Amino acid sequence: MNFSKLHGLGNDFIVIAGHHELPTDVDQLAIRLCNRFFGIGADGLVYILPSEQADFKMRIINSDGTEAEQCGNAIRCVSKYVYDHGLIDRTEITVETLGAGVQQVQLNLQDGKVSTVRVDMGQPILNGLQVPTTVDEAQVVHHPIEVDGREFHFTAVSMGNPHCVIYVEDAVNFDLAAWGPKLEVHPMFPRKVNVEFVTVRDRAYTDMRVWERGAGPTLACGTGACATLVSSVLNGLTDREATVSLKGGDLFIEWNEADNHVYMTGPAEEVYTGTIVK
């Protein structure tokens, strides 16, 4: 079975195309292939499948074998893959996702290859029960949450997948490993949660570090960057356009007032191709 390895700002994926559906043991396959010592190594396994509603369908399995509804960095990687490998020759394409519907994607080329991708990530979901959280409120903004005797405040945003955004003094040096895993499985989040620790530098620039549901600490998270911008607007901390700076690099995020959609722009890179022997 052939695969390609792509990443978006260091959030890396094993990408498999040419199949019609997910294999039945895809959870075990993801765990095995994503292992950084005994496998290829990746944050997730991504399948590009045929779609009846869009040009392609994307399915993303986290490195722990659980399936995610959406992935911002993976959708940019999928978009680069299908264009650069000649599966489509348009620079405006559509990609169906499991939890965020069909997304419109614009490909920006350099020397005939995709260099950056702008994705319409759709409307954020803010209703507490729909994110989902256990908080029955129309918006969950700066809500208290206690972990091991420490109180944080979080803002809940779903971009198809659930996020909990927490403002800290120094996101870049924050002890992700101490708090991320505990917040990920906190009972306030019935489907677990991706956790973003954020420091706002000014109204157009934030630092963010992420602990991902099902994958742990990653270098970047596209949906997490979108959730960060939405949360920062709701908390009055940034304008509706900002750079979200991650460990692996920067994403530019816009939350459009007219259509309420969030737009994400960033790079995608293919780093190698290979064959899975067993």
Ligand SMILES: N[C@@H](CCC[C@H](N)C(=O)O)C(=O)O
């Ligand atoms: N890295 C991603 C999100 C991947 C899925 C996530 N771990 C989840 O379980 O929701 C991104 O770039 O958005």
